[in-house]
Amino acid sequence: MFRRLHEPANAVTIQIDGSPVRAAPGDSVAAALLATGNPVCRQSPASGADRAPFCMIGACFECLMEIDGVPNRQACLVPVREGMQVRRQARPTPVGAVASPADKVAS
Amino acid sequence: MSAPGDFDVIVIGGGLHGCSAAYHLAAARLKPVVLEKHVVARHASSASAGGVRRLGRDPAEIPLAMASIEMWHAMRATLGDDGEFRATGQVRVAENVDELRQCEARAAQVRALGYDHEVVIDRKELRRLVPAVAEQCIGGLYTARDGYAFPFKATTAFRLKAEALGAVVKEDTRVEAIERSGERWLVTTNRGPFRAPVLVNAAGAWGAEIARMLGEEVPIEPVALMMMVSGRMPHFLDPTVGSMGRKMSFKQMQSGTVVIGGGHRGRVDPLTELTELEFQFLGESARTVAAIFPLMKHAPLVRCWAGIEGFTPDELPIIGPSKAVPGVFHSFGFCGHGFQLGPVVGSITAQLVTGGKTNLPIEPFRVDRFAGSPPQA
Amino acid sequence: MSAIDLAIVGAGPAGLAAAATAAELGLSVTVFDENTAPGGQIYRGIEAVAGPRARDLAVLGPAYAAGKAVVERFRASKAGYSPATTVWLVQKDRRLGILRDGKASMVEARRVLIATGALERPVPIPGWTLPGVMLAGAAQSLLKASGMVPAGPVVLAGNGPLLWQLAAQFVAAGVNIAALLETGSAYKAALPHLPAVVLAGGYLAKGLGLIASVRKAGVPIRRSVEGLRAVGKGRLQAVEFTAGGRAERIPAELLCLHQGVVANAQLGMAIPLKHEWVEAQRCWRPVLDAWGNSDVEGIAVAGDGAGIGGADAAVHAGRIAGFEAARALGRIDAAARDARAAGDVAAWRRHLRARPFLDALYPPARALRVPADDVMVCRCEEVTAGQVREAVRQGGTGPNQVKSFTRTGMGPCQGRMCGLTISEIIADALGKPVAAVGTYRIRPPIKPLTVGELAALE
Numbered sequence: 001m002f003r004r005l006h007e008p009a010n011a012v013t014i015q016i017d018g019s020p021v022r023a024a025p026g027d028s029v030a031a032a033l034l035a036t037g038n039p040v041c042r043q044s045p046a047s048g049a050d051r052a053p054f055c056m057i058g059a060c061f062e063c064l065m066e067i068d069g070v071p072n073r074q075a076c077l078v079p080v081r082e083g084m085q086v087r088r089q090a091r092p093t094p095v096g097a098v099a100s101p102a103d104k105v106a107s
Numbered sequence: 108m109s110a111p112g113d114f115d116v117i118v119i120g121g122g123l124h125g126c127s128a129a130y131h132l133a134a135a136r137l138k139p140v141v142l143e144k145h146v147v148a149r150h151a152s153s154a155s156a157g158g159v160r161r162l163g164r165d166p167a168e169i170p171l172a173m174a175s176i177e178m179w180h181a182m183r184a185t186l187g188d189d190g191e192f193r194a195t196g197q198v199r200v201a202e203n204v205d206e207l208r209q210c211e212a213r214a215a216q217v218r219a220l221g222y223d224h225e226v227v228i229d230r231k232e233l234r235r236l237v238p239a240v241a242e243q244c245i246g247g248l249y250t251a252r253d254g255y256a257f258p259f260k261a262t263t264a265f266r267l268k269a270e271a272l273g274a275v276v277k278e279d280t281r282v283e284a285i286e287r288s289g290e291r292w293l294v295t296t297n298r299g300p301f302r303a304p305v306l307v308n309a310a311g312a313w314g315a316e317i318a319r320m321l322g323e324e325v326p327i328e329p330v331a332l333m334m335m336v337s338g339r340m341p342h343f344l345d346p347t348v349g350s351m352g353r354k355m356s357f358k359q360m361q362s363g364t365v366v367i368g369g370g371h372r373g374r375v376d377p378l379t380e381l382t383e384l385e386f387q388f389l390g391e392s393a394r395t396v397a398a399i400f401p402l403m404k405h406a407p408l409v410r411c412w413a414g415i416e417g418f419t420p421d422e423l424p425i426i427g428p429s430k431a432v433p434g435v436f437h438s439f440g441f442c443g444h445g446f447q448l449g450p451v452v453g454s455i456t457a458q459l460v461t462g463g464k465t466n467l468p469i470e471p472f473r474v475d476r477f478a479g480s481p482p483q484a
Numbered sequence: 485m486s487a488i489d490l491a492i493v494g495a496g497p498a499g500l501a502a503a504a505t506a507a508e509l510g511l512s513v514t515v516f517d518e519n520t521a522p523g524g525q526i527y528r529g530i531e532a533v534a535g536p537r538a539r540d541l542a543v544l545g546p547a548y549a550a551g552k553a554v555v556e557r558f559r560a561s562k563a564g565y566s567p568a569t570t571v572w573l574v575q576k577d578r579r580l581g582i583l584r585d586g587k588a589s590m591v592e593a594r595r596v597l598i599a600t601g602a603l604e605r606p607v608p609i610p611g612w613t614l615p616g617v618m619l620a621g622a623a624q625s626l627l628k629a630s631g632m633v634p635a636g637p638v639v640l641a642g643n644g645p646l647l648w649q650l651a652a653q654f655v656a657a658g659v660n661i662a663a664l665l666e667t668g669s670a671y672k673a674a675l676p677h678l679p680a681v682v683l684a685g686g687y688l689a690k691g692l693g694l695i696a697s698v699r700k701a702g703v704p705i706r707r708s709v710e711g712l713r714a715v716g717k718g719r720l721q722a723v724e725f726t727a728g729g730r731a732e733r734i735p736a737e738l739l740c741l742h743q744g745v746v747a748n749a750q751l752g753m754a755i756p757l758k759h760e761w762v763e764a765q766r767c768w769r770p771v772l773d774a775w776g777n778s779d780v781e782g783i784a785v786a787g788d789g790a791g792i793g794g795a796d797a798a799v800h801a802g803r804i805a806g807f808e809a810a811r812a813l814g815r816i817d818a819a820a821r822d823a824r825a826a827g828d829v830a831a832w833r834r835h836l837r838a839r840p841f842l843d844a845l846y847p848p849a850r851a852l853r854v855p856a857d858d859v860m861v862c863r864c865e866e867v868t869a870g871q872v873r874e875a876v877r878q879g880g881t882g883p884n885q886v887k888s889f890t891r892t893g894m895g896p897c898q899g900r901m902c903g904l905t906i907s908e909i910i911a912d913a914l915g916k917p918v919a920a921v922g923t924y925r926i927r928p929p930i931k932p933l934t935v936g937e938l939a940a941l942e
């Protein structure tokens with residue numbers, strides 16, 4: 001969705017959902033994501049709708065991604081690092097979608 | 108009703124206990140007014156963890172808790188709203204053999220009193236009920252029909268039903284003085300006087316202030332109990348989980364958020380009604396949670412808060428008639444576990460108002476039980 | 485743990501200027517900021533715009549380049565700097581809760597300066613959660629920090645100086661601007677403040693220059709835009725609106741929204757410092773004395789976090805706060821403070837003279853302050869304006885109750901994206917002033933901590 005005014009010097013490579021993405025040192029993970037064709041970073045926990053980074057200054061919490069195994073990190077505040085593993089976050093399984101063990105006891 | 112300021116009963120305090128009393132009084136065809144200095148459920152009754160728990164209650168409270176749980180299960184039918192009550196059970200985990208022995212002793216104690224709601228569960232049953240529990244947990248205590256509700260919504264459910272039955276709720280109305288005028292009580296507020304022959308003191312942590320206005324001294328310590336809540340997590344837990352050995356209450360709500368308490372105390376200024384959180388205790392709370400639920404390690408805690416609750420020296424509430432003056436009934440100072448009791452104590456109060464007695468044993472909660480006891484060091 | 489003299493939260497112009505000033509007077513100072521480099525919002529990435537990116541200065545403009553001097557003076561001072569550090573708590577006793585390297589810990593300070601700057605005002609329109617819709621400042625942050633610009637056609641919508649500034653920067657960078665949609669500017673209301681803005685120096689000429697450069701580039705401009713909506717299936721495809729009674733639809737890949745900035749008061753509110761509603765800026769700000777001191781002993785606020793004044797005012801406010809810290813901690817006496825700060829106080833006042841004009845010229849549109857029922861106002865929990873009004877009908881008299889009814893403000897942003905809108909909707913529904921309705925009770929941690937991070941706190 002965004003393009004760079006210059007090609008980055010000393011580019012680093014991170015993985016987003018397993019695909020390599022080139023980024024400039026100093027880029028935030030969210031910036032690296034937005035330089036790809038797909039700005040979506042996660043599904044909203046409430047409805048599951050796709051969301052993308054919105055404020056880029058750490059205020060809106062739309063850019064939450066799993067970074068190096070840690071979920072819910074603010075991708076707009078985390079700088080890229082060579083080899084970083086980034087994942088888009090799926091909507092958490094809602095409560096009630098799974099039968100409750102207590103229900104089974106009762107029935 | 109003759110004058111607009113005239114009611115059958117004045118209920119002081121718009122928390123769960125005041126709203127429940129108002130509902131039961133209105134259901135008994137009386138006209139109560141609830142006077143609340145802020146808004147309904149401003150204090151303990153919205154800050155609460157909302158645990159609907161009989162598990163581990165003081166023996167004195169068990170008869171009341173047994174009656175109350177039936178009222179929670181019937182809430183949708185009686186109030187038209189269940190306050191998001193979910194009967195997913197309550198578990199207390201044991202992390203070592205000592206704690207498991209305590210579980211067995213407790214279950215035996217409860218059985219000896221004639222109840223069978225608390226049962227010991229083994230490692231396998233614990234994992235069936237709470238798959239996410241840590242390896243070191245070897246069993247626990249379990250009550251199947253307990254659960255949790257959404258405190259604000261449960262309180263609001265009582266309030267709305269009470270209003271539908273004719274009760275009046277006055278928010279932003281602070282009781283400043285109480286005096287006897289003939290056969291009635293004259294209650295002075297920032298919004299003018301209210302009169303009624305009967306008063307219910309449901310002022311929570313401020314219940315002793317109201318009692319003092321009536322010439323009755325009750326030792327109540329206002330305490331700030333701290334809570335934390337996580338962001339929405341994938342569904343992993345149904346029952347509410349506590350611990351035999353550590354301070355923890357832990358539940359996943361309908362929204363997927365995890366509500367964490369356990370009685371860690373913050374600082375409170377009862378005058379300004381402001382609380383401050385003590386983060387080193389919340390740090391301990393976080394370590395407990397991480398130890399019992401390892402999958403919580405990366406769970407974001409999105410909010411922390413503290414609610415003000417009144418504690419008595421024996422950690423049992425004050426319930427029943429004033430011993431100093433006629434026509435006054437107390438229901439306050441629930442010591443951090445009055446949520447589950449909300450439905451039943453409101454009905455007890457209504458029974459006392461209408462018939463002067465109740466069939467539930469409330470003697471242990473009488474207001475004058477601390478009188479004459481040696482002063483606290 | 486020995487206490488530092490002055491802990492500063494925020495490495496924007498206010499925090500940096502305060503740090504340099506206080507350190508030059510011999511105080512031990514540490515600046516905490518959650519970004520990895522100093523500069524704050526306006527000077528974001530300023531140290532990185534060098535070497536191969538030096539050319540970007542031509543795009544970013546002279547106002548941005550002015551930040552170099554501010555950062556250099558800070559770097560030359562003895563002030564300590566803790567980047568990538570979130571301050572999630574400030575206590576009345578001046579202990580700070582910080583998060584660094586995945587661990588929470590506490591820092592003690594004899595004085596605290598909150599210089600947390602501004603946030604963009606939320607712009608709730610239908611479709612504003614679609615990927616492809618961002619705040620204008622977000623797009624600008626990408627330009628500053630990473631030298632990135634929109635690849636496809638972009639629509640800029642809203643009002644305020646920053647929107648025009650971004651448009652001018654995009655023009656300079658050769659971005660395809662499909663349209664600039666102004667949601668209304670109140671020239672008549674602003675007119676009485678014209679003499680003051682002229683006296684403030686530079687502001688008018690700068691603004692007119694930006695507007696002229698955008699016009700000259702032939703960017704399609706629509707005025708008095710209403711009914712703004714972002715449309716698309718799972719992704720922004722077009723922007724719809726009416727202007728001059730005519731409905732229009734403009735295809736776009738990116739929509740940048742802006743309605744001015746408001747004080748980022750979250751940290752101070754959580755203490756809590758006393759706050760007041762500022763009608764002219766339609767936001768909350770802390771109540772401060774002339775030296776930036778709050779109602780809590782030893783805690784001061786400077787810069788846009790104290791009410792919007794802009795970057796130049798923020799520098800002077802920061803320096804004033806630095807002198808005051810030195811006085812409060814006994815390094816200089818009141819007379820020395822007054823003498824040293826005199827120039828900054830005069831300059832600060834001069835810059836603030838521009839505000840009434842700008843505030844009056846660019847009021848947030850009513851439809852964006854008090855949106856229609858179907859508009860989502862809380863992005864985290866997906867609550868609509870209609871649900872908020874329903875909670876008011878059920879007896880909700882303030883934001884905290886509406887929060888309990890609807891879950892607004894309960895998500896991870898803790899109300900940053902919905903707080904103002906919720907207060908405005910409730911005030912409007914009850915026919916009360918916003919000041920009487922109040923805002924959410926903000927509690928620390930003002931940003932989520934994970935269980936593991938908090939567990940590190942002993």
Ligand SMILES: Cc1cc2nc3c(=O)[nH]c(=O)nc-3n(C[C@H](O)[C@H](O)[C@H](O)COP(=O)(O)OP(=O)(O)OC[C@H]3O[C@@H](n4cnc5c(N)ncnc54)[C@H](O)[C@@H]3O)c2cc1C
Nearest residue numbers: 120122124144152155156158282311414441444445446447
């Ligand atoms: C953090 C926390 C967690 C808890 N968790 C649980 C749990 O899991 N399970 C459980 O069973 N219990 C729990 N509790 C306890 C339970 O929530 C309380 O016992 C219960 O809500 C008390 O209700 P109340 O109506 O007595 O008090 P409150 O809800 O505090 O209501 C008293 C009201 O009286 C008003 N008032 C006081 N003085 C005046 C005056 N002069 N004039 C007018 N109004 C006045 C106050 O403003 C207040 O709204 C918890 C409590 C807290 C704080």
Ligand SMILES: Cc1cc2nc3c(=O)[nH]c(=O)nc-3n(C[C@H](O)[C@H](O)[C@H](O)COP(=O)(O)OP(=O)(O)OC[C@H]3O[C@@H](n4cnc5c(N)ncnc54)[C@H](O)[C@@H]3O)c2cc1C
Nearest residue numbers: 494496497498518524525526571600601602621787788795
């Ligand atoms: C997105 C955005 C872009 C802007 N761009 C411009 C512009 O180009 N030109 C212009 O004239 N004005 C701009 N402004 C207006 C801007 O507010 C001021 O011009 C100026 O930056 C204010 O300076 P300050 O020092 O008060 O705060 P800021 O520059 O905002 O600095 C505050 C700093 O504090 C940090 N911070 C906040 N809270 C915490 C916390 N809890 N823990 C750790 N760190 C924290 C922030 O990340 C930030 O780095 C912008 C505002 C925003 C919101």
Ligand code: FES
Nearest residue numbers: 056060061063076
């Ligand atoms: S994009 Fe808003 S917090 Fe990261």
